[in-house]
Amino acid sequence: MRTADAPKVPVQVVASALLELRRLAGKPSLDQLVRLTKQQGPRWAMPRTTIDDKLHGRSAPKVEHVLALVVAFRDYATAAGNPLPREFCDEGAWRSECVAMDRALADPRSHDYRGMVARDILAAREGHTDGTAPPVTASAEPSETAWVEHVLRTVGPETAGKELPPKDATAMANVLQAAGRTEELGRLLRAAAGRSAHDVLTMSEAGGLDIGGQLIRLALEDHSIARMAALVTEAEHHHADGAVGLIHLGVRHRPILNVVNLIKTIHTNGGSPFIGEILSAGLRGRSAREVSLFLIGLRAAKMRDDADVLLYLISLSHDKNELLNVISCLKERHRYADATKLRAVIEPLWWRRPPRPR
Template identity: 25%
Template sequence: MSESKLTEQLKRLRKLSGSPSARILEKLIERQGNDRVMSKSTIQDKFSGKSRPKAVHVLALVQACGEYAASIGVELQPEELSVQTWLARVAALDEPPSKSATTTPAQVASTSAPTTEESSEGTHLEQMIPPLLNAGMTQVAKLVREGSGKPLEEWLPATLAAMSRAGMNDEEAQKVAIRASASQAVKILVELELYGDEDAANRYFLNYLSRQSPHQIPKLLVALRMDNSEAAPYYADRVIDTLSGKNRDIATRDDLAAIIRSLRAAHLRRDADNLLEGVGKYAWPRAALKTAAEFPEDFLGDREKILYSAGEAGPKRLALFFHALIESPISGMAPDQVLLHLFTGVGAKNADSAAEALTQLGLHEAASQLLLWRDKT
């Protein structure tokens, strides 16, 4: 790619952004940090093609144009402001005529091109900054900008707490926050609690728990239990209840069986058993049945624990499972075997009262099957 073509692309972005003046761009770039400061004349040179564009200058101009566009209500497509795209364009520049040039396109690509994960995080950070500037939260915007490449726990708690107090949407910040490791997530939670913002802490906890892969759940649970802060045990106690659906805090995950296996692999047997019971008692019946189906039929095994707990939870819960079975059978689960385990949870002593409750709910067949099971027991 020629320098003139890159210059044209920069000029096009400037026009799409609302044609900010060089003076305005200079002020916006000043906020990005000392390593990006550009004079008004240097900015004019970059747009006129008088000087070779460097990666740091191109990224500074792109970010400034994006901030200006947001400030005047101009919506740009994400690809127009993509760090990865602009770095690729700089890397694709033709070799300069001078042999004494110190930076080649290949060097730019090898030293500046971000990984996919870094690029994704950078995009979220870029999208966080314009709303903060528009809301007059320049110090928080600076904190976010300077946070790039730093450990999340060093700057993210203050950012989340500030956005929460201001009543701002923190979706982009949450997308960055869920990338934290288990130990980092605990530090972020504890810091948010220290800021006195329980709402922000709770929102982060639920987002993190709902989006982590199954093998991360044991790590989070253990990290919370090993932390010495006052807040950590509270969140540790909530992990299993939240995953099971007891409090309806998050949507029922479709990989509960994988989470249970991960807990067992980490020798967290009690937590695995508690989650099995919780799934039976609280998860949506269809999800609970699908989770049970992922475990083999085994006396007092994981499948049985889920179904037994569902029956133990009472007639209304039993009725929901019966409806779910009627509406759509679960592959790999024989209905008669499912009912057997559900009835075992009800127990022979409670069969009469449960059958009566089922009858009142209009489930006469289920009531009859329950009484028949009791008579054979």
């Protein structure tokens, strides 16, 4: 078959590439593919009819179908001593292929679809290209810039930011930043900011200070307590410095009662080692009235331990006048116990002094 006659319908492009990958692997039988997909776990197991259906393009495959078949071909070829080219089996590339395929299926111009990794596999089969990609060999490394360009043309920066695997979306962001393409970078990051807490923090960590900082700021534009609580909880599994920065950015401008409810939500979700950091961030730049409301709010929510930690943090202030203002606000709201403890910080023996003679 000549390249000019290659299939252009998205499902057929992907199916043809999978059939070619099966041929390169040594053409495992359907029964062998059933066994190889089953070995990958329940999520990836495929019956004969589904495998045959997807290989012949009778219906659009899910990303799980594509990945299961690619891994099955790879494992079969490796066991036979004839490993497939690494770039033909890259999970991120095939996930991107599926995103592009789904987008093309919703586009009336999908008859022009050429594929991504599928395009390279079909081009390698012909031994030449149609001018859109260089020939791919077992030792060739796909061009990251060319991949980015193709993804942007196929699905656009918003879909790439929302749906590509985190590492691939971050790699694309880095390429766009290096090329000075700030408008497309901004669109990608804004779309990525709506992803799960895990994906946002994974991308932020991999993207470095600049891209990571932009992404976190965009994610924090969602001011909901649930979103911030999810980010703080997830931060426990990431680099501590990044978690501290996230907390200070996300807490310092929130209303005090919102911060109290955030802490309460985090406790309800199982707690976090960063509660103390939230308490500290919640104090920064606050007026005496806000500080007193913070302490009162924690007491009212029956978070005694957190209130005691906050009281200790307040007592560390070196501004005597500020502490006196906090004490005054506490007294106005009849919180005499906490006011007395703070007063003792300013004048540890004030209550022992004899009364002044009248």
